[in-house]
Amino acid sequence: ERNVAATFQLSWNLASEDARDVLRVMSHLAPAPVPVRLIRASLGWAETIPLHDRLVAARKDLWRLSLIELDAQNQPSAHRLLLGFVRHLPDGNSQWAEVAAAIEKEMDRAFDDQDTASYTELEAVLPHAEAVLIRPDLPSQRGIEIAGDLGKHNETLGRFQLAMPFYRYALSHAERSYPGDLPEIAKWQSNLAQVLWDLGELAEARDLMRKALASCEQSFPPGHPHIATMQSNIATVLNHLGELDEAKDLLRKALASDERSFPAGHPKIARRQANLALVLRDLGELAQALDLLRQALASDEQSLPPCHPTIAIDQSNLAMALQDLGEFTEARNLLRKALASQERSFPSGHPRTAIAQSNLAMVLKDLGELPEARDLAQKAYDSTLAQFGADHPRTLRFKNNLDSLSASTS
Numbered sequence: 496e497r498n499v500a501a502t503f504q505l506s507w508n509l510a511s512e513d514a515r516d517v518l519r520v521m522s523h524l525a526p527a528p529v530p531v532r533l534i535r536a537s538l539g540w541a542e543t544i545p546l547h548d549r550l551v552a553a554r555k556d557l558w559r560l561s562l563i564e565l566d567a568q569n570q571p572s573a574h575r576l577l578l579g580f581v582r583h584l585p586d587g588n589s590q591w592a593e594v595a596a597a598i599e600k601e602m603d604r605a606f607d608d609q610d611t612a613s614y615t616e617l618e619a620v621l622p623h624a625e626a627v628l629i630r631p632d633l634p635s636q637r638g639i640e641i642a643g644d645l646g647k648h649n650e651t652l653g654r655f656q657l658a659m660p661f662y663r664y665a666l667s668h669a670e671r672s673y674p675g676d677l678p679e680i681a682k683w684q685s686n687l688a689q690v691l692w693d694l695g696e697l698a699e700a701r702d703l704m705r706k707a708l709a710s711c712e713q714s715f716p717p718g719h720p721h722i723a724t725m726q727s728n729i730a731t732v733l734n735h736l737g738e739l740d741e742a743k744d745l746l747r748k749a750l751a752s753d754e755r756s757f758p759a760g761h762p763k764i765a766r767r768q769a770n771l772a773l774v775l776r777d778l779g780e781l782a783q784a785l786d787l788l789r790q791a792l793a794s795d796e797q798s799l800p801p802c803h804p805t806i807a808i809d810q811s812n813l814a815m816a817l818q819d820l821g822e823f824t825e826a827r828n829l830l831r832k833a834l835a836s837q838e839r840s841f842p843s844g845h846p847r848t849a850i851a852q853s854n855l856a857m858v859l860k861d862l863g864e865l866p867e868a869r870d871l872a873q874k875a876y877d878s879t880l881a882q883f884g885a886d887h888p889r890t891l892r893f894k895n896n897l898d899s900l901s902a903s904t905s
């Protein structure tokens with residue numbers, strides 16, 4: 496160990512000060528390739544032309560001294576022994592606060608609905624965010640936010656089992672750190688409840704969302720957007736529990752509130768319209784549901800980038816209402832667009848892709864296009880079974896769809 500440390504010390508002495516700063520940053524992160532963007536944010540170094548770029552020069556210096564390796568994207572990584580050596584130098588903790596702040600800012604992208612590039616770019620940040628999160632000297636508020644961001648990113652990519660412990664961390668630490676901050680606690684109750692709903696734990700999700708709604712009603716005046724969000728969230732769960740009348744009442748209140756708070760066509764209004772339409776569809780009020788779904792789709796197409804995942808959800812929801820009305824051709828065309836969009840946005844086997852596959856399969860069945868319908872239904876069932884298990888409500892529904900198509904084909 497002394498010989499290894501002496502070798503590291505010799506290379507450290509030969510490194511430039513900028514190169515040492517890069518290693519100080521990396522020492523607080525996981526022994527995995529570090530995104531260049533994260534290093535720049537931690538050090539406050541702007542990108543310039545390569546000849547004068549401080550990070551490019553420092554990276555070359557470290558590579559020349561065999562202190563780092565570079566991957567295909569020129570992201571540096573270092574051995575964990577070297578990172579430990581740097582971290583235990585007298586000034587090894589000098590970049591810690593900047594690194595933690597940079598991790599939080601980067602992971603905050605998970606909550607930006609329009610930042611679809613984060614779906615792939617944050618994957619490289621995950622091991623470093625997790626490494627920062629377990630540090631005992633991480634400030635509580637920063638830990639809550641980073642944990643919540645990790646939960647949100649995993650939730651977005653359909654990794655609900657991975658998302659749940661991060662949301663539980665954020666909620667438990669918020670309850671301990673801010674016992675009187677009802678809105679902060681309600682935020683994490685709602686996020687955890689959403690993942691529980693995705694996992695089929697509907698009763699626990701409903702109870703958590705009721706607590707979140709009660710907290711918001713204590714903290715904000717009637718009609719506040721936060722209250723509307725909680726009303727809409729709990730209504731989604733109530734809809735799946737079959738409590739349709741209460742769900743409809745809550746969604747009408749949420750929609751009316753957001754129409755007062757935001758300009759016409761705002762994404763929040765579109766979301767409330769879509770959620771209300773789903774409840775109205777289940778209640779058999781198809782004409783009103785169809786009108787709301789068309790409005791939501793038109794609004795999101797105006798406010799979001801083309802092929803955004805939310806637009807695909809709108810298309811899928813509208814297609815299901817059209818299917819109920821016997822408009823199979825228009826429904827099929829919308830679902831093909833939705834499925835293509837989800838396949839571009841998410842990795843293979845994502846839950847949203849499976850939903851689009853299953854919905855399209857059932858419309859194709861109505862159109863008599865049975866071989867393609869059965870193939871899509873099989874893919875939807877296989878990915879959902881792998882993701883959630885055989886007893887999840889969605890898996891059971893997709894299995895019924897597949898069985899009905901198999902019977903029709905035979």
